[in-house]
Amino acid sequence: MTAPAPAPLPPPPLAGGGRAGADALRPLLDTVLTALRTGAEQRGGPLPAGGPDTVTAHTTAALGDVLPAHGTGDHEALRTLVHTLTAGAADPAHPLCAAHLHCPPLAVAAAADLAVSVLNPSLDSWDQAPAASTVEALLTRTLAAEFYDTPRADALLTTGGTEANQLALLLAREQHGPHLAVLHGANAHHSIPRAAWLLGLPPARSLPTPTGTLDPAVLDEALAHTPGPALVTATAGTTDAGLIDPLDALADVCARHGATLHVDAAYGGLLALHPHRRTALTGLHRAATLTVDLHKIGWQPVAAGLLVVPDTDRLTPLAHQADYLNATDDTEAGLPDLLGRSLRTTRRPDAFKIAVTLRSLGRDGLTHLIDLTCAAAHRLAELLDAHPRFELHAHPTLTTVLFRPTPADDTHLAALRRTLLHDGTAVLGRATADGRLWLKATLLNPHTTARDLDTLVTLLEGRTHR
DSSP: OOOOOOOOOOOOOOOOSSHHHHHHHHHHHHHHHHHHHHHHHHHOSSSOTTHHHHHHHHHHHHHOOSSOSSOOOHHHHHHHHHHHHHHTOOOTTSTTEESSSOOOOOHHHHHHHHHHHHHOOOTTSGGGOHHHHHHHHHHHHHHHHHHOOSTTOEEEEESSHHHHHHHHHHHHHHHHOTTOEEEEETTSOTHHHHHHHHTTOOOOEEEOOTTSSOOHHHHHHHHHTOOSOEEEEEEBSOTTTOOBOOHHHHHHHHHHHTOEEEEEETTTGGGGGSTTGGGGGTTGGGOSEEEEETTSTTOOOSOOEEEEESSGGGGGGGOOOOHHHHOHHHHHTTOOOOGGGOSOSSOOOTHHHHHHHHHHHHHHHHHHHHHHHHHHHHHHHHHHHHOTTEEEOOOOSSSEEEEEESSOOHHHHHHHHHHHHHHTSOEEEEEEETTEEEEEEEOOOTTOOHHHHHHHHHHHHHHHOO
């Protein structure tokens, strides 16, 4: 007699926005939150100790068979892998994790991002994201108006500064043609020359920035010997030192030569929302395009980039049509056309977490976070400047502090940074300035205290002068 076939297993629960989805998520979230805590307790510091080999071994052992014949169930999978991810993370919420423009996300922004993951809207057609598309339209226009006092200022959501810079060069190429010359300071982000290469433009020309910022006189001389149309990229918040180019003076030079100005303000752009610090960005509004990142100063989960323009017509070259997404008769009937809002098709509504954050904090709450991080950077700079065994490169413009122990050569400095990483005690970056290597602390955690900074200096002193 043949045994009856086993009853088919029901499919696993979906997230979704209804009651069933919420009921399915609630116990899973408890498992995730517990694993986040236990993983952080196991790690104990800003980074897992032991270096790449140790982390790889622990992660590989925990992961085991990536595609097992039989599943372990939701709770075991989440408990094991979230714990492992957290234990092996570089945690930007730890005050001694200060190497990169890698901010700790606000809890409210992460919670908003969960709602996006549950509902899974895709901003490639209105019927996949009705409310989300409205949120994005309202948010982008509101933020664009903070940078441009023009009637139709607009912005696109991007994956970050790299995509925003690529879009800026693309728009300039479409306006000026394929022989567009791209000039940038040696202090510019690497995505600028890479975008020129990607778009088939002539190789971008790098101008020397020995003082860390682009000199208007150097740019003037370069443009005088540049035939044809030119795009100049200035920087408001350099990656290495957080410096801001003299934007107004550079805009004057561009205007004199008929060159287009793009400003990469991925790091420093949000200062435009600050009633007092925005003067550091004088001249920013004179750019044809701007890059801004809210997953740097802005405290958003990745991704939260913007390309900002003074008039929405500048985005016309991005228009694209696909019948199954934006059929002409649908658009004429009033369904919003979203394809021209990005080079991507499927994309998350990253505007939502930003909108939730701005509603939660307000302008005053956001500017307070900016003040806290700038104050922490100045406090660290003062500690190092007053310390006889450290050399400070310069007092910070934004939240980046460059310094080096003395005496120490570049080889020793690089080895010291790697030792801290291997031990899991501190995450510091590195930058070259004035022909020398410097340690870099990028302070983006508004909860960093004076005691945390004292701990960092004491740790470095002990590692350097044993």
